[in-house]
Amino acid sequence: MTASKKLIPLSRPWIGADGPEIAALNEVFASRWLSTGPRTGEFEQRFSEYIGVKHAIAVSSCTAAIHLALHVSGVTAGDEVITTPYTYTATSEAIGYTGAKPVMVDINPVTLNLAPAKVESAITPRTRAILPVHIAGHPCDMATLTEISQQYNLALIDDAAHGLSSVYQQNMIGNIGDFSSFSFHATKNLAIGEGGMVTTNSDQLAERLRIIRHHGITKDAWQRQAQGDIWYYEVTEQGFKYNMSDIQATIGLCQLAKLEKQLAIRHNLAQIYLQELAGIPEIELPTEPLDGRHAWHLFIIQLDCENLNIDRSQFIREMRAENIECGVHYIPLHLFPYYQQTYGYQAGDFPIAESAYSRVVSLPMHPLLEVEDVYIVAEAIKRRIKSACLE
Ligand SMILES: Cc1ncc(COP(=O)(O)O)c(C=O)c1O
The missing domain is CATH 3.40.640.10 (Type I PLP-dependent aspartate aminotransferase-like (Major domain))
Structure with missing residues (x-):
């Protein structure tokens, strides 16, 4: 691919x-x-x-x-x-x-x-x-x-x-x-x-x-x-x-x-991501609720950057160079000047949120996304992670 x-x-x-x-x-x-x-x-x-x-x-x-x-x-x-x-x-x-x-x-480090x-x-x-x-x-x-x-x-x-x-x-x-x-x-x-x-x-x-x-x-x-x-x-x-x-x-x-129909599309795309990206130690995949239903508004993976020679931002830039648009959800609010100046929050206040922020990548996820595009995205991620592994 x-x-x-x-x-x-x-x-x-x-x-x-x-x-x-x-x-x-x-x-x-x-x-x-x-x-x-x-x-x-x-x-x-x-x-x-x-x-x-x-x-x-x-x-x-x-x-x-x-x-x-x-x-x-x-x-x-x-x-x-x-x-x-x-x-x-x-x-x-x-x-x-x-x-x-x-x-x-x-926050909870798994569900965010x-x-x-x-x-x-x-x-x-x-x-x-x-x-x-x-x-x-x-x-x-x-x-x-x-x-x-x-x-x-x-x-x-x-x-x-x-x-x-x-x-x-x-x-x-x-x-x-x-x-x-x-x-x-x-x-x-x-x-x-x-x-x-x-x-x-x-x-x-x-x-x-x-x-x-x-x-x-x-x-x-x-x-x-x-x-x-x-x-x-x-x-x-x-x-x-x-x-x-x-x-x-x-x-x-x-x-x-058409809401339930688009939800079924998102669900199917999520299952392909979960299947294609499974078993890679440097990638933490999102979990599904044990007793409930995920709306798959976003598909957020977390990179184990300590075992990679690139950081999350570099990873997103490289995906973009391959025509794959990724995002970051979210920059924790306490890191923004407004929340620090107004309420006295500072970096270090919420270590789990900060750690997640340094690791998260939102992958393409929407009802117009083609199944073959999900395979292309997964393949590009696997290729890049393999070459970035420190061992
Ligand atoms: C988690 C969350 N809360 C609230 C909002 C605000 O939604 P709206 O733009 O409809 O006010 C957004 C929008 O992106 C959101 O992602």
Whole structure:
């Protein structure tokens, strides 16, 4: 097998000029109702049915979803929220929106998820919530996190940006914590471009979420139109401009219809990687949950760089030279100037997250990836690792 002639990208959305999204969008444009309206309602309904949760509230992003969930949980300035350093900045940024402090704890070296065993010792009288992230689509240990959150009366808000379709002990992620937040960013398993969803089983808080996602207004324009009461509404509290448009929801509905199909494609590609890269001591492969389902949003391997004559960054550069695009998920947040200057974090605070950061490589993984491309990627990795071995 030789190097790929065409670029094998890290990620691509399953969308195109000939997709069902175009016809559906034409209908929305013909209807001339573009902002939050009937399609958003339908998307919320179908999404909640897919997850098996009572309420799904569509918003503009996962960042907005996390912020709203924290807000309705009463998290405010001076509070603390326990979370992971091993995530995208949006997770902690949303905590910052409330004025609370993100209190980070280290991760499990295998799953790369927040380590529940470290959560309890980080709880103080100011702690209000726990915010874990299902990294790559591997579900977190929700049983232990639920137990801790109930024992200390904390909200459990999971960042499920990678966790759409993940299953934990027969329960879909999105139906376990008090709130779950999903992302429909262009690279996500359900790709709209931008968008998010917050799910909950609480009737009361769902109602409040619907109001505050749109300026704290009791009835949005579509509800007023539908009720023939065109102009009257009330503002009942300070809200946010976080609503989803019907244009986004239309794409979301089309993507949701093929979500399980694209998950099967990801699963198949992951099995080929796992098979082709097995038995190489210098490569640690991702694990599948013992009792659940991986969403395979990302396929992250870890290199044993101590036994190789190249480091992770050099490895990624060399893969790129072979037309294979790899990535790094994540640069731990406590290494960034903002988190160091604002909260006093420093290098060395979370050694497991830092060690993972020096070793991780995200391989191409998306529903448009060809099976033969996975073999090309695996072959290139094996070739490079073999020549880089120190013995
Ligand atoms: C783990 C994680 N959390 C949150 C987000 C934020 O999602 P959004 O861009 O929809 O706000 C992302 C996006 O990449 C993410 O990867």
